[in-house]
Amino acid sequence: MNIFRAQVLVCGGVGCTGDGPIDIANTIKIELKKHRIENEIELLKIGCLGLCHLGPMMIVFPEGTFYSKVSAKDIPEIVEQHLVNGRKVNRLAYYKSFHNYSVRSLEDVEFYNKQIRIALKNCGVIDPENIDEYLAFDGYKALETVVTKLNPEKVIEIIKKSGLRGRGGGGFPTGLKWDLASKQKNEEKYIICNADEGDPGAFMDRSILEGDPHSVIEAMAIGGYAIGANEGYIYIRAEYPLAVERLKRAIKQAEEYGLLGENILGTGFNFKISIRLGAGAFVCGEETALINSIEGKRGMPNPKPPFPAQSGLWQKPTIINNVETFANIPQIILKGEEWFGNIGTEKSKGTKVFALGGKITNTGLIEVPMGITLREVIYDIGGGIPNEKEFKAVQTGGPSGGCITEENLDTPIDYDSLSALGSMMGSGGMIVLDEDNCMVDVAKFYLDFIKDESCGKCTPCRVGTKRMLEILEKITKGKGTLEDLEILEDLAKKIKTISLCGLGQTAPNPVLSTLKYFREEYLAHIVDKRCPAGVCQELVQYKIDAKECRGCSLCARQCPVNAISGEIRQPYNIDLNRCIKCGACVPKCPFKAIERR
Template sequence: MNLFRAQVLVCGGVGCSSEGSMDIANALKIELKKHRMENEIELIRIGCLGLCHLGPMLIVFPEGTFYSKISIKDIPEIVEQHLVSGRKVNRLAYYKSFYNYSVRSLEDVEFFNKQTRIALKNCGVIDPENIDEYLAFNGYKALEKALMDMTSEEVTDILKKSGLRGRGGGGFPTGVKWELTAKQVNDQKYMICNADEGDPGAFMDRSILEGDPHSVIEAMAIGGYAIGANEGYIYIRAEYPLAVERLKLAIKQAEEYGLLGENILGTGFDFKISIRLGAGAFVCGEETALINSIEGKRGMPNPKPPFPAQSGLWRKPTVINNVETYANIPQIILNGPEWFSNIGTEKSKGTKVFALGGKITNTGLIEVPMGITLREVIYDIGGGIPNEKKFKAVQTGGPSGGCITTENLDTPIDYDTLSALGSMMGSGGMIVLDEDNCMVDVAKFYLDFIKDESCGKCTPCRVGTKRMLEILEKITKGEGTMEDLDRLEYLAKQVKSISLCGLGQTAPNPVLSTLKYFKDEYIAHIVDKKCPAGVCQELVQYVINSSECKGCSICARQCPVNAISGEIRHPYTIDMEKCIKCGACVAKCPFKAIERR
């Protein structure tokens, strides 16, 4: 076994990967080899740290120096100055960490001050491709405890007492679901992990699978023991190649260590896990559609009852939980139900992982206790709205959720309060909007997504979402009427009440919440033929301020349709009939003489 004098952890999360962290890791390998240090310095590509706005990142241990926003050209300096000479490169060090640019643990970074990491406990801390590192952090101890010291009923009872609710959107009590399935008498039962995360801007489950795949595998095995299942499936979209690769490796390693397969830990309990790739259909996040897809059928929901706990995969009793739900379970088994239930609120126990994005300073992945307020998340953790813009709303729950406004910023985040505001917890997407966002356009964006993702099985969703989108498009073009507004609201309520599955039942939420809180913006589009945020292109007008225009002709030369005319050193004008509202003139005017109205 090689003993390294230092470790370099390179973040391989979604954000950092998109910024080139893989190239940085390769550059590090080359540079270390150049200095003949490849046997002295261990290079590890970890999962998502959550600090996506600081990527790409790397941490050097044992010092714990945290480098952020690095590029390939910085690698020679880091290697020569820090790893060879022992001097930190202060210009690249994250200045908000303690201990003179060092990070003894993630809690030393103020971004994590109000976070509580349970599901994300190992993400960004261990090498996800090395089972020994997971074992070193008490990995598979929960499985050992369940198999050696507990009955299957005791396992289920712990989950019930913990108050853990499903983190995939519905919020159904996990222990109750397991208990219902365990009570079914059948020769075969199944555990399924729903990793088909499809919300725009959501990457919670993906990050857990990329950063800590063994936590999910361990939890599924515990679940198999609890309900009497010997087989499990992880349903994951093929769009997540790194997560799939690491899952395959983790399953292989667990089998080699006797933690999956036959006679696990010599207890006589058998459990195997297979991976099924999805094609990226949003509707397959609904459990019966997911089951149909695993069975090789088209991903379409079935009416319930029967519920999967009674008749699921191949008509056998089946438990379906999402990635985040599973990631909590080993810690609950190890630490006890009271430990978990003491976190959060009376009806929403534990923590919740959110993908924080949009108009926010600190974008990234966070895990916070249930009951924390939206204000704390947006301003204390998220760092507030950039460029001194005003907060307008936050969209929670993805395309199935709704918008929450300034007056409700002090709302505690839990299942019930978000639902009461016309939104939902959902899987954990949280998109912050500022004064430059048009709320009619936001509703249109989500309806456009939902319309394309509808499986088409039921008429209310298949046709209703399309009709709602048509009305929204009409309004954003300035062609809407007040009668359209009434029709939109009526249609949204009908689609919500009579659609077959959760996709259709929640599809109108963005429309209903924006109508509730931002009806004045809808009216401005209809009556005044103006978009207050200046987003809806058909309603935008560009006007040259004659007192500011110097007659330089730059705008006229940039216009692709020759809509701008005038004489040199005299104010120019824009022909509104010809103008295609591309904004090229505004971008190029050196005197800021063109106004967008």
């Protein structure tokens, strides 16, 4: 076994843009050989570190120097200066905000200060393609404990007492679901991991599977033992090729080590896992639609009951949990239900992973304890709103969720509190909006997504979401009426009540929440024919401030339809009848004389 004097970790997460981690890793290999130190330095490609806005990233141990926004062209300098001569490359070292010194390790980064990593415990720490690294961090010890020391009833009791709830949307108690399946009298039962993550901007499950696939595999085996299942499926969208590749590798390695397959650890327990690729249908995140897809049918939901735990895949008892839910299981078994239950709130235990995006300084992947406030997440972890803009709202739960305003930023993040505000936890998308976002346009964006993703099985969702979208389009074009607003609200409430599955039942949430908190914006679009945020193109008007204009003609030369005219050194004018509202003139004006209303 090689003894290395240094270790270089290269982040392979989805947020590391620019020169990709493969190019960076290959360049490091070349430079190490060039300096003849390839046998002294261990190079690892790791999973997502969460700091997506700083990617690509690399960390050099043993000192823990954290380099951010690295490109392949920076590697020769880092290798020569740091790994050969022992001098840190300061221009690439990440510096603490508001301080004048670089961080010594990830623990010094404010981004992590209020986070607790359970589901993300190994992401960014181990090589996800090497089972030995997972084993070195207590991997498969939970499975060993379960199959050699605990009976199935005890395993389910631990999960129930932990208070773990499903992290995929509804928040149903995991232990209760397992208990229901375990009591079904059937020789065939199944475990399914729902990795069909489809919310716009969400990449929580993807990052876990890319950074720590063995944790999910181990948890599925534990679940199989608990309910009496010998077979499991991971349903994952085909758009996640790296996650699929690493899952396949991890399954093969676990089989080779006797941790999957026949007679696991010599106990007589058998459990195998297969992968099924989805075509990217959002509705297949709903468990009965997912089951239909695995069975080779069209991905459409079924009425419930019976619930999958009673009659699921091929009419057999089936447990379906999402990736993040499973990723918590091994740690609960190892550290105990009391440890997990002491994190979070009374009814929402543990942590939650969020994909933090939108108008926020620190975009990325975070894992926070339940009960932390939205304000803490947005300002302490997310770094606040960039460019000195005003916070407007935060959308949680993706297309199924709703917006939360400034007055509710001190709300604790838990299932019940978010639901009370007309939003939801969902799978974990968290999109921050600022003063430049139009809330009518935001609602239209989510309705457009839902309309396309509706499976069409039930009329309220198939037709209702399309009608809602048509009304929103009228409003954003300045053609809406107050009667349209009443119809929109009434339609939203009816669709929410009578749709067949969770997709249709939650589809109106973005509309209802924006109507509740930002009705004045809807009225501005309808009554004043004006978009306060200046987003809805048909309602935007451009005007030149005569006091600021110096008559340089740059705006006129930029206009593609010759709508701007005037004389040199005299204020110019915009012909609103000819203006196509493209906005090309605004950035060209050096005097900021063009106003957008």
